[in-house]
Amino acid sequence: xxxxxxxxxxxxxxxxxxxxxxxxxxxxxxxxxxxxxxxxxxxxxxxxxxxxxxxxxxxxxxxxxxxxxxxxxxxxxxxxxxxxxxxxxxxxxxxxxxxxxxxxxxxxxxxxxxxxxxxxxxxxxxxxxxxxxxxxxxxxxxxxxxxxxxxxxxxxxxxxxxxxxxxxxxxxxxxxxxxxxxxxxxxxxxxxxxxxxxxxxxxxxxxxxxxxxxxxxxxxxxxxxxxxxxxxxxxxxxxxxxxxxxxxxxxxxxxxxxxxxxxxxxxx
Numbered sequence: 001x002x003x004x005x006x007x008x009x010x011x012x013x014x015x016x017x018x019x020x021x022x023x024x025x026x027x028x029x030x031x032x033x034x035x036x037x038x039x040x041x042x043x044x045x046x047x048x049x050x051x052x053x054x055x056x057x058x059x060x061x062x063x064x065x066x067x068x069x070x071x072x073x074x075x076x077x078x079x080x081x082x083x084x085x086x087x088x089x090x091x092x093x094x095x096x097x098x099x100x101x102x103x104x105x106x107x108x109x110x111x112x113x114x115x116x117x118x119x120x121x122x123x124x125x126x127x128x129x130x131x132x133x134x135x136x137x138x139x140x141x142x143x144x145x146x147x148x149x150x151x152x153x154x155x156x157x158x159x160x161x162x163x164x165x166x167x168x169x170x171x172x173x174x175x176x177x178x179x180x181x182x183x184x185x186x187x188x189x190x191x192x193x194x195x196x197x198x199x200x201x202x203x204x205x206x207x208x209x210x211x212x213x214x215x216x217x218x219x220x221x222x223x224x225x226x227x228x229x230x231x232x233x234x235x236x237x238x239x240x241x242x243x244x245x246x247x248x249x250x251x252x253x254x255x256x257x258x259x260x261x262x263x264x265x266x267x268x
Contacts, residue, residue, distance in 0.1 A: 001230030002186070004194045004217055006210070006237045008203065010035040013195040020193040026185065030213065031197040032175035032206075046180040051107045053183070053216045054099045062137045065095040071215045072208060073163045074243055086145065087160035090116070093141025097126075097134060109212075110173040113164045117157050166206050176209070187220050189228025189259060203241040215247040218260075222250075227259030239264040 002025075005012050013029060013036055021027050028046045029036060036043045054064045069092035073084050094115050098107050117123055126146050131139045145156050166172050186192055194217070198210055214236070221232060234251065242248065251262050 002189055002192045002228075002232040003235060004214070004232070005196065005235045006214070007195045007197050008200050008238055010039070010195075010197045012235075013197060014039055017193070017195065023191065025191040025193045026181060028181045028192060028194040029197065030175065030194065032171050032209065033197075033199055033202055034171075035197045035199055045175075047175055047178050048181075048213055048216075049108060049176050049179045050212050050216045051095065051099055051109065052179045053219060054095065056099065061096055061099060062092075062135075065092040065099070067219070068092070068095055068212070068216075070246070071212050073160075074208070074211070083155060083159045086156045087163060089141045090145045090156055090160050091164070093138050093143075097138050097142065100135065100138070108173070109164065109167040109176050113161070113167040116160050116164060123153065123157065163208070166208050169206075172206070172209055183220060186217070187223055189224070189230055189232060191230075200238075203238055207241055207243065211242055211245055214242070215245060218247040218251050218255075221258050221260050222255065224258045227257060231259050231261050233261045233263065236262065236264045239266050 003020075007013055010031070013031075017027050017029070028048075029043060030048055031037070031043075031045045034045070036045070050068065054061055054068065066088075069088040072091060073088045091112065094112055098111060098115075102111070115123075115125060123142075123146055126142050131143055131146070145153055148156065167176070181192070181194075182190075186194075196210065196213055198206070203210070214234075218234070236242070236248070239248075248262075248264075251260060252264075255262075
């Protein structure tokens with residue numbers, strides 16, 4: 001059946017990808033740091049843009065952007081949660097802004113980082129006149145920060161940028177610039193094996209990318225209207241590196257009816 005494989009060293013891909021292809025699977029290789037190319041120079045590397053998961057129809061964009069902002073803002077302060085909450089609101093507003101009206105080429109997490117403010121002045125894009133042409137959700141989520149005193153606004157931007165900093169990386173920008181495989185086929189449970197290759201030394205520094213890719217794939221499975229004939233198995237190696245991921249907990253406890261099996265691997 002279909003599979004999603006967290007494959008830190010690329011070993012599973014190297015051993016099994018050809019066999020999976022012979023079984024008729026679309027083999028998807030997400031390898032932002034080009035681990036596999038050291039062994040197989042001609043391996044075709046895929047891309048996955050998380051913003052392609054955000055739905056525009058039936059007023060679902062607002063809820064989807066809030067969920068994605070929650071994925072991005074991790075390790076929240078228990079003593080002063082205001083800043084993380086405000087960063088979530090700002091990020092969700094900018095995601096909705098990009099997805100609703102932005103050019104397709106700019107509907108990326110890299111553009112999110114840019115609009116959050118390289119040199120901390122990116123929010124000048126969102127003038128009152130600019131925001132007036134958008135939904136009340138966008139006006140509220142972005143406007144709360146834009147209208148804040150300068151010191152407060154700067155602190156919110158600093159927190160938001162800290163959670164989205166990796167998306168300024170050229171490698172990450174390339175890996176998330178578009179989606180090179182069919183999300184509809186994945187939802188439908190068609191033969192597909194997705195390998196996510198992350199070298200161990202990047203697991204901590206770039207965990208945000210791994211987290212959002214995995215969380216988005218779990219969200220797509222949750223959109224199934226019925227369980228497909230073949231179960232989709234998630235092989236989550238190095239699970240401890242993901243931190244707290246609500247989507248993973250949901251997959252464990254509630255998603256059997258969607259045709260998903262979850263194997264996690266923990267090691268000390």
